[in-house]
Amino acid sequence: MKIGCPQEIKPQEYRVGITPNAAREAVAHGHQVLIETDAGLGSGFPDADYVAAGATIVDTAETVFAEADMIVKVKEPQRVERARLREGQVLFTYLHLAPDPAQTKDLLASGATCIAYETVTDSRGGLPLLAPMSEVAGRLAPQVGAWTLQKANGGRGVLLGGVPGVGPARVVVIGGGVVGINAARVAAGMGADVTVLDRSIPRLSYLDDLFHGRLKTSYASKGNTAELVAEADLVIGAVLVPGAAAPKLVSRAQLSTMKPGAAIVDVAIDQGGCFETSHATTHDEPIYEVDGIMHYCVANMPGAVARTSTIALGNATMPFMLALADKGWRQACKDDPHLLAGLNTHAGRLTCPAVGEALGMEVLAAEEALAL
The missing domain is CATH 3.40.50.720 (NAD(P)-binding Rossmann-like Domain)
Incomplete structure (x- = not known):
């Protein structure tokens, strides 16, 4: 051939x-x-x-x-x-x-x-050809989120890990799959206060055991999601429905509850994005602002580390x-x-x-x- x-x-x-x-x-x-x-x-x-x-x-x-x-x-x-x-x-x-x-x-x-x-699937119900790029995108998400939060980029001017006497940024990861677990690992490693939302109790239990208390977990009800998003400095969208359009989990109305200059990183943008206000961007112009909230929605994030x-x-x-x-x-x-x-x-x-x-x-x- x-x-x-x-x-x-x-x-x-x-x-x-x-x-x-x-x-x-x-x-x-x-x-x-x-x-x-x-x-x-x-x-x-x-x-x-x-x-x-x-x-x-x-x-x-x-x-x-x-x-x-x-x-x-x-x-x-x-x-x-x-x-x-x-x-x-x-x-x-x-x-x-x-x-x-x-x-x-x-x-x-x-x-x-x-x-x-x-x-493409595997015998364990996974997506073996999506997983490696999900791992890369997940690990990149806190890095680009930290950059988006810098004041020069329109963000709140918050350092993800804080410093002695100043608390760390609050990071909310929506989705505890491959992207979410990698995003949480890096964000926690950077010293952030991390909470992972998911609808699977067994998955939340797994994350709790895996990270030994270094992050928080929460059930992804509408009420919990709204409360945590309002408190967050950085929200990472990490949800996936295989092959389908990503569900819209954060509405435009919820942006008004967030802190001015807070940041959103939508890793699900390839599948349409999980924030109502998301639209695909490129590495050339990765960030845009909606209602005072900075959006990072690059559709080929792993391309940055080619x-x-x-x-x-x-x-x-x-x-x-x-x-x-x-x-x-x-x-x-x-x-x-x-x-x-x-x-x-x-x-x-x-x-x-x-x-x-x-x-x-x-x-x-x-x-x-x-x-x-």
């Missing part, structure tokens, strides 16, 4: 879909790997690393899309990339279709078989990429129901129920799509 990897073109996206190590593995399996020139530079991988791994460097993204049987990326295809997809071609990348009807329409029109990292993120993502995606290349997408999905869960579109049909529910579109069962 010809596996193609174009350079990412989303603003300030420095990751790359295939590492030299992954390219070397694919070549060893008998596949041809096409890498757009300079695709890996943002992650610290020059073309020479790919050549040494046995990959072929091509001059343009158009060539990659035209020649490859499978396209491997990081971020959702941009409009110009979606126009290059064709029927029978496999796209393997993050898609986040639930809040993006325009992308969904274009992918369906292309007829391509699109498998989304974020809906090398770490690329290697972590490549480690997770490589076995699935090889299975798709070795067996073909159809047989690979037949053999692995967890990979089949990643199928979002095929031959002009939507195959992800959560996306269909979010967008009000008809869905064909993924199992039935295998027969098309």
Whole structure:
């Protein structure tokens, strides 16, 4: 199979879909790997690393899309990339279709078989291809939140860990999953007063045991959430409904209860965001203000630490990429129901129920799509 990897073109996206190590593995399996020139530079991988791994460097993204049987990326295809997809071609990348009807329409029109990292599952009910980026984004969230709180950026001028004689910032993390647990770990490590909200009592018990009293836990009722958000200096939104649009957990009306200059970091922005006032931003202009509250809503947070993120993502995606290349997408999905869960579109049909529910579109069962 010809596996193609174009350079990412989303603003300030420095990751790359295939590492030299992954390219070397694919070549060893008998596949041809096409890498757009300079695709890996943002992650610290020059073309020479790919050549040494046995990959072929091509001059343009158009060539990659035209020649490859499978396209491997990081971020959702941009409009110009979606126009290059064709029927029978496999796209393997993050898609986040639930809040993006325009992308969904274009992918369906292309007829391509699109498998989304974020809906591939595992035997424990986890999301193995989303987890590494959730870990990165979670650990980044307190860092960027602390920066957003600085007065020069419009924030309250509060130091997350405080100093002797001055109390620490109050940080509220909404969601105790992979993002939340990593955000809480770093925020607590920075000396903040951290509270994690979640609707799962077993999860709250786990967090309490894990952190040995270094943070607080609270059940995520509407009343508790409203009270804690009003008291917070920094709120980190870390909720996820796999494949679906994120629920809106903090309304615009609640912003008026927050302290002027308090900060919000919406890690769920890829799925539409969990604050009513959230809209996606970029690393170029990451912060905006609504009603005196500073919002950090960068849709590709892990891109800021591109090398770490690329290697972590490549480690997770490589076995699935090889299975798709070795067996073909159809047989690979037949053999692995967890990979089949990643199928979002095929031959002009939507195959992800959560996306269909979010967008009000008809869905064909993924199992039935295998027969098309």
